[in-house]
Each structure stands twice: as C-alpha cells, then as structure tokens.
Amino acid sequence: MKTFRFFATLLVITLCAGFTSCSDDDDDENPLVGTWVSIENRNSVEYKDVMTINSDGTGSSAIYENGQIDKDGVENFKYTYDENSKVFTWIWEEDSDGESDVYSMHVQELTGSKLVLVDDMDEEGEGEVITYTKQ
Secondary structure, three states, X not given: OHHHHHHHHHHHHHHHHHHHXXXXXXXXXXXXXXXXXXXXXXXXXXXXXXXXXXXOOEEEEEEEEOOEEOOOOOEEEEEEEEOOOOEEEEEEOOOOOOOOEEEEEEEEEEOOOEEEEEEOOOOOOOOEEEEEEEO
C-alpha cells in the first residue's frame, strides 16, 4: 500500500509539473502582427489607413478615401521595431535611384488590439497621434 501511495503521489506531482511548465504559444507571438486600421474624418472625407504587418518583417499599407483606394494603391514595406526605444521603422523598396525610403515613429501604446503611434515627436514627447485598431 505504501508503494501505491508513493507512485500515486509521484504521478500527481509529475502531472502538476507538466501542466504548469507548459506555456501558451500566444505568449511568444508578436503583438504587432496582424491587420491594423486607422480611420480619420477630415472635411467630410473619410481616410482609412489599412496596414498589415507580417511576422517575417514585411508588411503592406493602403489608404482609402471615402471607400476608394488611393492612387498609390497598396504599398509594400519592410519594418523594424525596437522594443527598448519603442520605435517602429518602415523601409520602402528602393526607387529608380537605388535609394530606400525610411520613416520612423514612436510607439506610445501597443496591446493585442490597439496600436498608438506618435509622429513628429517633440522634446516633451508630444506629436501627431495616430491610433490603429486590430481587425
């Protein structure tokens, strides 16, 4: 009987350790990955920015004016995100001169459903705020 209790206790401890050591795969997921949408209304015109961020460091963006895609269409980009400095950087493909267009913004907030970017940040940390929601 003592042997049975010993092995039963050992089994329970092993099962508990197994369940608590398993981690959720979502913990390692990049919260930036997904489709983000920002909508702004100016002078009776609705501007909708749809940005898709992929886990491989690439993405695309498209601007819609009153539901019609902008003349530039969909633009593909590469990106980097520095978690320490909270800087998101877009890198657009090389143009005919062989130069890439690079632009950075500060990430003010990043959750599973909300991305807030600050453009033209001044010394006080203020600038134009662009809020995206994850779709």
